[in-house]
Amino acid sequence: MWAQLAEVGRASSGGYLRFGFTEPDLVNRAWFVEQAKGRGLEVETDRNGNQWAWWGSGRTDAVVTGSHLDSVPHGGAFDGPLGVVSAFLAVDALREQGFMPGKPIGIVNFAEEEGSRFGVACLGSRLACGALDPEKALALMDERNVTLRQALLDAELDPDDIGPDPDRVNGISAFVEVHVEQGKALAHTEHSVALASAIWPHGRWQFDFAGEANHAGTTALVDRHDPMIAYASTVLAARQAAQAHGGVATFGKVHALPNATNAVAEQVTAWLDCRAPDEELLVSIVDEIRAQSNSASARHAVGLAVVEQSRTAIVEFDQALRDRLNGALGNIPVLPTGAGHDAGVLSAHVPTAMVFVRNPTGHSHSPLESASVADCLVGIDALVTVLKDLAG
Numbered sequence: 001m002w003a004q005l006a007e008v009g010r011a012s013s014g015g016y017l018r019f020g021f022t023e024p025d026l027v028n029r030a031w032f033v034e035q036a037k038g039r040g041l042e043v044e045t046d047r048n049g050n051q052w053a054w055w056g057s058g059r060t061d062a063v064v065t066g067s068h069l070d071s072v073p074h075g076g077a078f079d080g081p082l083g084v085v086s087a088f089l090a091v092d093a094l095r096e097q098g099f100m101p102g103k104p105i106g107i108v109n110f111a112e113e114e115g116s117r118f119g120v121a122c123l124g125s126r127l128a129c130g131a132l133d134p135e136k137a138l139a140l141m142d143e144r145n146v147t148l149r150q151a152l153l154d155a156e157l158d159p160d161d162i163g164p165d166p167d168r169v170n171g172i173s174a175f176v177e178v179h180v181e182q183g184k185a186l187a188h189t190e191h192s193v194a195l196a197s198a199i200w201p202h203g204r205w206q207f208d209f210a211g212e213a214n215h216a217g218t219t220a221l222v223d224r225h226d227p228m229i230a231y232a233s234t235v236l237a238a239r240q241a242a243q244a245h246g247g248v249a250t251f252g253k254v255h256a257l258p259n260a261t262n263a264v265a266e267q268v269t270a271w272l273d274c275r276a277p278d279e280e281l282l283v284s285i286v287d288e289i290r291a292q293s294n295s296a297s298a299r300h301a302v303g304l305a306v307v308e309q310s311r312t313a314i315v316e317f318d319q320a321l322r323d324r325l326n327g328a329l330g331n332i333p334v335l336p337t338g339a340g341h342d343a344g345v346l347s348a349h350v351p352t353a354m355v356f357v358r359n360p361t362g363h364s365h366s367p368l369e370s371a372s373v374a375d376c377l378v379g380i381d382a383l384v385t386v387l388k389d390l391a392g
């Protein structure tokens with residue numbers, strides 16, 4: 001299964017370009033259908049473009065596992081696909097053991113989890129949970145000015161049907177997502193897997209710096225309205241504020257216009273990703289960055305507009321479910337994470353849990369992300385144990 005996915009959307013960097021509803025994602029989605037059908041599982045696409053494969057009849061009190069098949073730009077092989085592949089292999093193992101589910105078991109592939117194409121992470125699960133307005137979502141645009149509405153039409157889905165899906169969400173009694181670890185907490189332990197405790201609150205903010213295009217050779221420094229300087233000051237302020245408050249803040253994406261070596265930029269647009277252990281710290285960090293950005297922009301006679309694009313509250317994974325998994329899996333480490341997940345979105349409605357598989361490099365959202373076959377198999381075993389316990 002890993003080999004079948006290996007070349008889909010692979011860039012020369014070795015990383016993956018699998019953005020929601022683009023060609024590589026559609027190839028992966030067809031693969032999901034094939035995997036489900038090959039196992040005699042009933043497969044369907046919900047109104048928000050999420051794919052589901054079902055073992056057992058009925059859709060209530062279901063135990064669901066899975067993850068996502070899309071990637072960040074030049075992402076690794078494991079983030080997402082590991083959870084989906086593990087889910088199918090766990091079903092295979094359960095069948096080999098003669099297990100008969102007492103509750104329906106579902107495998108899900110959530111759409112556009114990374115938000116790489118339309119800027120909103122966990123797009124499919126947010127829509128299903130009513131955490132994103134469908135009209136706003138349909139108007140979202142990718143880099144080529146293709147709206148989500150058009151992308152759904154191109155993927156032969158009905159854009160007018162997207163939105164809250166309470167029956168489906170309420171039909172889930174537990175959701176367990178297997179995911180590659182995105183840090184190095186397990187790297188130096190003897191543990192192959194861990195459970196998640198919480199997801200840090202996080203958000204994305206768009207900063208637009210408006211300056212004045214001019215000649216890089218003939219415009220005196222004093223006459224410039226250079227948005228790049230205000231932007232650069234903001235990047236440094238972000239680092240400082242994050243450090244001061246124990247969080248993380250990142251400008252990883254930036255557009256400059258006209259983007260010419262010999263011109264002072266006219267416009268710089270950059271995106272801040274900020275995460276912190278609690279809400280208060282998150283607000284402090286972002287407020288500090290904004291304040292610094294404002295004064296830097298004023299100093300350089302540059303206009304500044306900041307728009308909050310998304311904001312996600314802290315997620316504490318369900319304690320009872322975590323205790324149950326910890327009991328079944330025999331006391332494994334419990335870790336918080338700074339990364340968002342569909343399990344976090346769902347947790348507002350159903351008990352959710354996450355099983356992390358050790359990543360020796362600690363790299364994530366990068367081709368260097370890794371997991372050994374042995375550890376992945378431990379992750380599948382853990383999922384088998386958990387599904388037996390929850391769906392028995």
Ligand SMILES: [Zn+2]
Binds near residue numbers: 079080179341
């Ligand atoms: Zn992921």
